[in-house]
Amino acid sequence: MLTELSIRDFAIIDEISVTFYEGLTVLTGETGAGKSIIIDAIQLLAGGRGSVDYVRHGTKKCEIEGLFILEDDNHDIYRIAEQFGVEIVDGQVVLERVITASGKSICRVNSKLVTLGILKEFGRTLIDIHSQHETQSLMDADHHIDFLDLYDPKLILKAKEEYLVLYNKLKALQKRYKQLNENEQENAQRLDLLQFQRNELEEANLSPNEDEQLELERQSLMNFERIYTSLNDTYNALYGESKGLEWVNKAHLALDESKRYDTFINEKAEEMAEHYFALEELTYDLRNHMDRLQYDPERLNEIEARLNEINRLKRKYGSTVNDLLTYQAKIEEEIEQITNKDTHLSSLQKQMEEVEKDVKLEADQLHDLRKKSAERLTKAVSKELKDLYLEKASFDIAFEKEEQNGKVQYNQNGYDHVSFLISTNPGEPLKELSKVASGGELSRIMLVLKKLFAKSQGVTSVIFDEVDTGVSGRVAQAIAEKIYQISVNSQVLCITHLPQVAAMADTHKFIQKQLKGKRTITSVKELTKEEQIVELSRMITGTKLTETAKEHAKELLDLAYSFKVKA
The missing domain is CATH 3.40.50.300 (P-loop containing nucleotide triphosphate hydrolases)
Incomplete structure (x- = not known):
């Protein structure tokens, strides 16, 4: 409260x-x-x-x-x-x-x-x-179904959720069927566009995460001098006469001489040995990586050109290379559907018929639950109205099916149209x-x-x-x-x-x-x-x-x- x-x-x-x-x-x-x-x-x-x-x-x-x-x-x-x-x-x-x-x-x-x-x-x-002013919603019959569903929400809302899953699936299938069944001119224009986009993406010959890898390589080449200097300074500080590695080795030998006299020194001598060998291996790794480093201005130009091409495609088809590849696969699927339109239309028709059967079953269940709820609500309202000196009033809830050309029309509430009636x-x-x-x-x-x-x-x-x-x-x-x-x-x-x-x-x-x-x-x-x-x-x-x-x-x-x- x-x-x-x-x-x-x-x-x-x-x-x-x-x-x-x-x-x-x-x-x-x-x-x-x-x-x-x-x-x-x-x-x-x-x-x-x-x-x-x-x-x-x-x-x-x-x-x-x-x-x-x-x-x-x-x-x-x-x-x-x-x-x-x-x-x-x-x-x-x-x-x-x-x-x-x-x-x-x-x-x-x-x-x-x-x-x-x-x-x-x-x-x-x-x-x-x-x-x-809120009583105006009672004047609009479109809101009556919402009032009814509120009377027994736990039961009806659960059934409505199950119905909505199937209804949304049916709507998606119907939308795809309509798009695929448009006139030949629109399909031909769509096919030309998709084929152009596919060819453009295929010619780019993209690889997964290519943009990220190129960016890393580009950063490395652009900062070659800073990277080389950093590696060289580190290596020189560690390797050579009176350098870091030699002093660590001296510390290790000093401990090693007296380790048999003290368990603590014995333990620390072993740790020092491990650190020395790890540091020695690190030094060799730094030297080997430094030896492999090469500054290639031509490669940097190639990377810049490749990234420019990828960024051009990103502006049209997605924010990452992976998005571009996903879009390319989607294009392939849509081209195949348009090219083999009749086969896909037939398949979609069968899917819609199957899903519509399930939608009808869920809508029927929702209708039955509403009818039972309506009976209870009608009795409860009639009783309450008598307490408000409308004892001669009669209240009822009418149900109609939404139909068009003799075919039941489904919406987010099922097929029920509910009206509150009174005399x-x-x-x-x-x-x-x-x-x-x-x-x-x-x-x-x-x-x-x-x-x-x-x-x-x-x-x-x-x-x-x-x-x-x-x-x-x-x-x-x-x-x-x-x-x-x-x-x-x-x-x-x-x-x-x-x-x-x-x-x-x-x-x-x-x-x-x-x-x-x-x-x-x-x-x-x-x-x-x-x-x-x-x-x-x-x-x-x-x-x-x-x-x-x-x-x-x-x-x-x-x-x-x-x-x-x-x-």
């Missing part, structure tokens, strides 16, 4: 640090006080799109930092951390995001610099933000959500799905940003209860204007903006029980605080407490 959030120089926020706890935390305050700005900051922390507009006017950068504590040792984030080389100690993950006034974005996970994409990978496993009034037929559901109904359906998916998604923090807009009365109370139920399995942070939701809070934080000098700043205060009653009263009446409103606020808190005890 998110335990600490620090924000500096972000929009109208000067500097705040907020502590969050388990359960349901509610954030309330006047419109424009900065409630949604805090959610915007968390969204950036999770890898959301940044903007220089977020940087507080007159400052160089905005900084956001969040500390998450993990209680599940098998959380997906450990796999992601291992993948990107991030160390997690004691179940703590710190996400950091900095946006400079020039627009540069800097991201860190546990102090390790990462890309925005990697930060997003971590963020999506820790935070799930749901705003009133909110008795006697009315089931229709797509977008055609019958109002904004308030969509919010309730999305809330139901969030409750059903919160546990399976594995996110540590679920955030609701004014999802209760446009509802009141008993529906508002039902939404409050549903949000609290979600907080039983996941930490929930909720921005709300409804007193019913605020009364359900385990922790109530009040957001307000104030003038500090000539600047507007946002502050966060955790409310006591008495302060919470005052805030609930304000939410009930608007501006004027009355005793009746305070009594109503106390009643809401009592009702919320009774519900929590039973939940």
Whole structure:
């Protein structure tokens, strides 16, 4: 869960640090006080799109930092951390995001610099933000299959992975078949190009690692004088009268004379003998190598010319000689395929037919799993909708096969096209959500799905940003209860204007903006029980605080407490 959030120089926020706890935390305050700005900051922390507009006017950068504590040792984030080389100690993950006034974005996970994409990978496993705008995804039937797959992710995602392996193989075969089956003119042009490239590489007569070997020889010839001088100086220092080798031999003979009197000297005399003979052999090796050295300016010119030719080919076909040889082999294979096109087309056709059979089997299994999951989800949604006073609503999930000209069309999800259908009034037929559901109904359906998916998604923090807009009365109370139920399995942070939701809070934080000098700043205060009653009263009446409103606020808190005890 998110335990600490620090924000500096972000929009109208000067500097705040907020502590969050388990359960349901509610954030309330006047419109424009900065409630949604805090959610915007968390969204950036999770890898959301940044903007220089977020940087507080007159400052160089905005900084956001969040500390998450993990209680599940098998959380997906450990796999992601291992993948990107991030160390997690004691179940703590710190996400950091900095946006400079020039627009540069800097991201860190546990102090390790990462890309925005990697930060997003971590963020999506820790935070799930749901705003009133997110209900738009429910309006698009293309997203419904994703909602369904989230209901039983372990079972369906494993089957989908197995299906995708075969589907990608089929797509690769189809792409190759299409390329090979293009018109004769394109094939002829391609063949001419490939034959030219093959001839150019064959004429070069390349050898594996030739460029590396030539570079070494080139360096040796270019530095011939320095190499020869180094060898000659070393040899002369070791060999000859009163030189290094002679003095080592004298030391060896000195020890050898008294080795029979002392075991230590005996041991060191043997070591000295070994060093002497090794040094003597080294001296002979240096002399022999020096004798073989020859400076050949013609050979240096040959190497330069050869490297120029190799570098010319590298600019066209690869970065190393080995890459050039690999490309040459690839050309040979493609030339053979085009030359014997009919044979290869026939072979590809057979392969596609075989793989498509396997794809169909995996897609059928994926379909069957989804149907079973859909039955369970339909029952669960129908039950939850009744709790939100949509007891007369009927919910179902429709399946259709993607077909074209009577042939099943496969995609990354199999062949299923899934649609969520609903009827909110008795006697009315089931229709797509977008055609019958109002904004308030969509919010309730999305809330139901969030409750059903919160546990399976594995996110540590679920955030609701004014999802209760446009509802009141008993529906508002039902939404409050549903949000609290979600907080039983996941930490929930909720921005709300409804007193019913605020009364359900385990922790109530009040957001307000104030003038500090000539600047507007946002502050966060955790409310006591008495302060919470005052805030609930304000939410009930608007501006004027009355005793009746305070009594109503106390009643809401009592009702919320009774519900929590039973939940």
